[in-house]
């Protein structure tokens with residue numbers, strides 16, 4: 001059998017990466033694969049990730065299987081990060097996936113299984129792997145106009161026209177939520193609103209690839225296009241990748257979120273996601289998702305810790321903030337007190353690095369903040 005196998009062509013991006021590794025020249029430069037590089041050309045592990053990993057190694061008590069749909073703490077952190085409070089979270093079914101690629105494939109598999117030969121519209125051009133992923137799941141690739149003929153800007157009219165003329169009810173359309181790969185050309189928010197309305201009028205279903213959340217205008221700002229879609233669409237898919245924004249490329253951390261029209265449809269959607277996972281890779285890997293959830297847990301642990309001190313100050317507003325930093329509401333004098341009296345360093349504006357908190361030192365931190373508030377008010 002194997003003697004008849006032809007040699008497959010190298011992957012258009014990773015193949016170049018391999019060629020780069022083999023190139024002996026000293027002054028070589030690799031601008032191919034989407035991996036962050038520091039000035040010295042390395043791809044470091046983020047300090048916050050390293051910290052979370054050390055905590056995980058010290059506290060992890062099992063390597064037992066994960067639930068089919070993935071790490072519960074990870075899933076409950078991803079949903080607010082991606083959707084904010086734009087919709088009822090009861091409508092969202094999500095599954096942790098091996099990277100954004102796994103999310104794309106899982107969503108495509110689910111559609112392919114129940115609605116074979118569904119058409120999926122891809123921007124011209126798009127990420128080199130999209131077409132192969134969707135085709136492998138049995139979907140039919142179609143192409144919509146995206147880039148202007150001089151390849152420098154969005155051909156918005158062309159895009160609208162090609163969707164208007166060719167899209168049909170039940171077709172999927174793959175949209176890059178932000179930081180379009182490979183062009184870097186995104187629609188404006190006003191254009192997103194028009195796209196959203198047009199797709200809804202055509203009864204097409206958005207299949208949103210969200211591989212670069214945080215790389216455009218900010219973690220929360222980058223969700224604006226998705227939210228514009230949610231205004232007009234009761235159903236859609238979102239494929240998140242945490243390869244880039246957490247620098248977790250090789251840990252393969254992603255998430256597929258399916259939005260159903262009603263919370264009552266969630267059980268069926270989730271069961272289908274589980275089915276698709278079970279026959280692909282059974283259940284996802286633990287490590288990367290634990291890192292993502294560990295970082296986001298610090299926020300809630302701090303809020304809970306502050307409650308336990310009995311101090312008459314509510315920190316629950318921190319739960320609605322996102323990312324690494326938060327304004328704590330502490331002032332410059334209090335920041336100074338914390339530094340002098342307890343060796344706890346926060347910026348004078350009250351900004352603190354939530355990702356720098358650790359479970360082992362949380363009690364100490366909360367007690368110090370409570371004592372500080374008592375001493376200074």
Ligand SMILES: Cc1ncc(COP(=O)(O)O)c(C=O)c1O
Nearest residue numbers: 034099100101127181211241243
């Ligand atoms: C547009 C797009 N989607 C999906 C992915 C896949 O991400 P991951 O490495 O998490 O599978 C990439 C990675 O480069 C991408 O650029």
